[in-house]
Amino acid sequence: MYRRDLLRTALAGAALGALGPASRAYAATDILWMTWENLAKDDYLAPFFAANDVALTKTFIGTDDEQFAKLRAGGASSVDLITPGLDKVEFYTASDLLQPIDFDKVPNAALLYDTFKKTPLGKVDGETYGIPFYWGINPIVYRADLMDEEPDWSVFFEGDKYNGKLAMRDYALEGIMIAAMYLGIPESEMFDLDDAQLAEVKKVLMIQKSKLRTYWNSIGDLTNLFATGEVVCAFSWVPPYYDLRAKGIDMGMAKPKEGVIGWCDTIAVPKGVEGERLDATFKLVDYLLGPDYGKMLAVGGPYAQSTSAARDMLSAEEQEKIFISDLSIMDSFVWKKNPPRYNEWVALWNEVKAS
Amino acid sequence: MRGLPGQIGTWLAMPVVAALVALCLAPLLILLAYSFFQVDFVAISRDPTFANYVKIAGSETYRGLIARAFGSALLVVAITAVIGYPVAWFIAKRVTGAKSTLLTLLLVPLYSGDLVRIFAWRVLLGAEGAINRTLMWLGLTTEPLAGLLFSPLATHIALTYNYLPFMVIGLWLAFESLDDAWLEAAADLGAPAADRFRRVTLPLTSPGLIAGGLMVFVMVAGDYLTPQLLGGASGITIISAVNDLFGTAFDWPLGSAIAWTMLAILMLCFGAGALAIRRTALVSEGV
Amino acid sequence: MTTPDLRAETDGSGRAQRPLLEAKGLYKSYGEVDAVSGVDFALDGNSYVTLLGPSGCGKTSILRMIGGFEEITSGALTLDGARLDEIPAARRPINTVFQSYALFPHLSVLDNVAFGLSYRGIPRSRIRPTALEALKTVRMEAMADRRPRQLSGGQQQRVALARAIVNEPRLLLLDEPLSALDRRMRKDMQIELKDLQRRLGMTFLHVTHDQEEAFALSDRIIVMRNGRIEQQGRPDHIYARPNTAYVADFIGGAVCVPGEVVDRQAVDVILDTALGRFQIPGAPPLTAGMAAVLCLRPENLSLASDGLPARVTHCVYRGSDWIVECESAGQLLQATALDTPPPPGSDVKLSFDPARAWAAAAEQGVSA
Incomplete structure (x- = not known):
């Protein structure tokens, strides 16, 4: 194949x-x-x-x-x-x-x-x-009916409440950006992470992995997982939010204060x-x-x-x-950028997934 | 001496052979060449080097993923063999009229496409799925068993289901050419049922087992969709890693090197399988 | 026809001891089809018995029931007086030489022969010598390391034989063992089989459709037809005294002239045929009014100065004598002549010794 x-x-x-x-x-x-x-x-x-x-x-x-x-x-x-x-x-x-x-x-x-x-x-x-x-933007989308409060990036790294009910996109660039934002690494350094920062990122991504139900690869699939309740919260794209609201599911969309992708x-x-x-x-x-x-x-x-x-x-x-409607939201955007050491990012991402 | 008809056959076969070489072999050879290159951002340096292979050998991740791919493949081969034996035996030896119907039925899942089958398993194994609902309705569990779906268990169940037909077909062909007289002879000579299987059925159907096993082995080793969609957070495969390298990472050389490492191991398995088949009595030629 | 042939029983060598194997009312049906419709027979120790009949007559089913490969539908099989039905094939002291030989293709000749020995409590160290010994018995020891594929049909046959007899079975079953061999090889193997049986003192039950083979080998022949025993007894007895036109025809050689029994006198019957009225010995069941045939064998019919008027139609030279085909009263007859017979078209007279002629029961559907 x-x-x-x-x-x-x-x-x-x-x-x-x-x-x-x-x-x-x-x-x-x-x-x-x-x-x-x-x-x-x-x-x-x-x-x-x-x-x-x-x-x-x-x-x-x-x-x-x-x-x-x-x-x-x-x-x-x-x-x-x-x-x-x-x-x-x-x-x-x-x-x-x-x-x-x-x-x-x-x-x-x-x-x-x-x-x-x-x-x-x-x-x-x-x-x-x-x-x-x-x-x-790629926000956090969640089942508002199954979660008590609006989540931010920390939901993927802390606490046990939603263990096994989270999903993360299977994409090294965004996955590592989110970890960096969670760790408080500023945007100016985010795409030029040094070895120590990468090691830190890897550590928290390992924790993240243990909390995930799965990594998702297609937005249709993720929509499905939300609908069946397999996943209650995910780093997502926007469409599941509207698609599932249209079907009567109480969905929420969070734009984390640490930065929105x-x-x-x-x-x-x-x-x-x-x-x-x-x-x-x-x-x-x-x-x-x-x-x-x-x-x-x-x-x-x-x-x-x-x-x-x-x-x-x-x-x-x-x-x-x-x-x-409120153009100031663009100020908190973190635009995706191609990191110079992207091959190493991909390798790291695979290491985490393979562990 | 080869007659004219033989020559015509050769000429007729030539375009097909040429097309096969061009379409199958050439891309693989291009990949092989790439595996000795290096990449720097988007520039590919064509100075031959073994660096990619050294990287694979030195990377716990890639070594582990390759080992996991073949480990999974072996496990599924073993499971399909255990299930496939009685099924193949039944179809070959106990079914007379409905044989072709049964074989067709066996293949039906294959017509439905990978994704349809994978999502069918989601429906069965999910937290809200048929199995969990049944278990909870029966009162056997109070909470849905989360480990049913998005786990290596789910992956291997689906892989077994996906590739069982290939094992069954291989074994079925072997059973069709297994003369009942051999089993009767073994019984006649005093062998109890277990010994008849071990000493007669197993060796005489081994070509089918090896052929079916190789097919399953290759297909499981190359399947990344099933683990990705059912395996959950640990659903990564060496194939999806190669996919990443060719895609987002634009590291075609390393991707090629991994692909060729896999290919080389698979070819070794094929060689060993072919040798094993040749050594069994069914196809050996007299001296 | 299922009536036991009392004469055949008494023809035997006097069965004082218990038979080795006994079949009583043996019955086998596959769904609607009856393969074996209730047969009774017994096999003595140290004897060579043939089940003879055309394909589909049930002889192979009988063999397979004895071997344990088919269940008995009803009736009983006993070996040494003990019931056999409940014992699985693997535990019966019986071995089989299969029609296809069924040698294991993945094992060497020696391993084939040794296959059964591990189940007979023979010490490991004795297995190889014992198997080699058996191969020696069939003169195949030189081929011990070959694979079956590398052997000729006759060689495979001998290995199959060795593989069976090495287990010293009480009874050896042979299912059309010679049918795959060419004529020359078949003759040689017949002699070897008979010789082997005598040397081993084992009982061989041999299934065949070839009456020549049956005569060459057997102490006793069981003629089968449509799932029933048509006649059983010593070969010479069956040859000379066929109960029915079917047996006479199947055994071969005899010309059967249809007629009717007009009277029965002790062993003789008075038979009316197109050739005339004869007083000849006849099969026991025959009584007045029954349809019967006059069995005339070439060696009993000769050209004479007086007798049945006939016309020569064809002559075949056989070396030692001639077979003269004649027509008499619309019947084709065969006679022997030591001297050159008159050419076809000549008028001759044929005579036979009524004491050596035989009347057998006639049957529908059997051409005389």
Whole structure:
């Protein structure tokens, strides 16, 4: 079974070339966007095509890593727009796969929230390569009917009350970030942990493991575990909170004061895209940061766009849902970043799980 | 002398053989090459080195996970063998009319896909699951048994269930070619039932046991979904670790090296199995 | 037909002591089908007995019930007067030579032969020499280290024999043991089997469909048909005095001319046939009015100056004599001639000695 996965990743690039052009409709300019399925719904994009003589081919990705593997394996020349995570842009720029964003062609970028303007992520030497596109937080989600109080990160490290009823995402980066936040390591050091800090992190992660019911790998699975009561509290994504409330389960969502893990995906243009295709691509980028798309994403996702373009068009409830009613929450965000010693993080994470 | 039809067969087989080599062998060889490279962030250095293999040998985690994979595989082989023997015997020797129906039924779970079976086990073994509800209804326990699900127990139950058919098929084939006269002869010569099994049935069905066992062994060693979704906090496998290395860690060389370590051990097992089958009487050729 | 043949009983060597094995009302059915429909027979010690009959006649079922591989549906089997039914195959002092030999393919010849010895309380150190001794008996000691696959059919046969007799069973069962061998090998093995039985003083019960084999080997033959015993007795007796046309036909050699018994006089019957009316010895059950056949064997029928008028249809030279096929009153007959017979189409006369002719009960469905 593992061979299949490895093959998929290794051969993804080769397959891409064959996939691309054949499926494009005829229009003045064809562009290919590699993205998540829920971001490229036809109705989200309809106003753009109504206004522009551009045809779009969509290639959907399953994981960020898969996208990177495809690009790296030689698919860059045929793709016009990709959707890497903010913390992953570094991989692409280090591999020299991207070209800088031409802000002259993306006027809506002026509406980016400050935190996205200021972030050093996605940038090299002052040039932006991955422009923040949409974002959210990964909170703690819990069964409010089965827990007495709103939990914070310490619930995964202290006390016996919820032993065997907790779940943690099986992801080294976030797992170690949470441990670091629990240990009070400031964000400035969080991604550059030294050996002593890593040892400390490992110690508390071992304690955490003994309290877990399981590590989760898919959000659907976690939703299931909440619903059946196997898990009462987990480091989660937002969807189970809304999905299970809709089913009548009293769910809670906690944004721990020690720091909330924020995530953000960017859009980036591969090197080699030029001429009319490049122009059409930037037009699409501008649309994706604009009000029409932003409103539909906020209502349909519900996800928040990285610009304030659509904010005023949303009701208070809709704003609340995507965490933009009170913008100060962004100050407590800890944005995911790629640690320089990430291989060691992964090794540590595996050590904990294998112990 | 090979006639024309033989040559035609050879020519017809060539594209298939070529495709097999290209699709199976080539990626593995690419992986092998990668296993001697090194990675620095996103740059892969192509200076051949054994560093990855040294790292595996020196890492308690990877050594432990590899040992755990093969330990689990052996355990499941043993359990499926114990269950598979009577089942295979029954199908081969006691069922006449409904044989193909039974064999099909045996395979039905395989058609349902990994995930469906895994979630079916969740339903059975969960805290709110059928088994716990029954136990509590019977008054045998007051609290649900949490250890039923998300534990090595759950993993091994599901693995056994998943791969039992392969063992049964292997053993069934062996039993089909096991002449009843041999067992009658053993009884005739005074051997009690246990001895008939040990001295006749076991050695004469061993090719099926080895073939079925190898299949189960390989599949259990390569299954990461079942432990991941049923094993709970200790559901990590060497395969999911490789997955991490190829994915989030972008350490293809180390991932390749682990994959090849596994592959080499599996090939050794296959070699030993093939040798063992050759040495049993059923396929040995006269001098 | 199930009536015990009293003459056959008295033909035996006088059974003073208790028989080794006795079957009474032995019955075996598989669901609706009766394989063995109540048979009675007895086997003496130190004798060679053949169960003879076509395939499906129940002879193998009898053997398997004795061996312990099939349950008895009803009736009884006793060995040395003790009931056998309750004893599992593994504990019966009986061994079998299987039709397919059933040699263990994963064991050497020696290990095959030694297989049963560990269950007979033989000390470990004696097992190998004892097995080798048995292999010597069948002249296979040179092959001791071979695997069965590497042996010819005849060699496998001998190993199977050694594997059975090494356990010194009270009774040795042989299930069509020679059927897989070629004709030449079969003849040799027949002699060896008979010789072995005599040397060991064991009782052999041998199942076969080959009447020649039965005659060559047996002290006593049990002829089976459709799950019943048709006739049992000494080979020469069965040959000369078949109870029924079926036995006469199955044993072979005899030409059976259909007729009707008109009278019974002591051992003789008066029989009316298409060839005429004859007074000849006849099977005991025959009485006036019964359908019967006149059994004429070639060696009892010769060309003569006077007798039955017949026409030669075919001549076969056999070396020592000729078989002359003739037609008389619509019946095909076979006679022997020491000298060259007249060519086909010639008119001849045939005569026979009525004392050596035989009347057997006729039956439906059996061609004369």
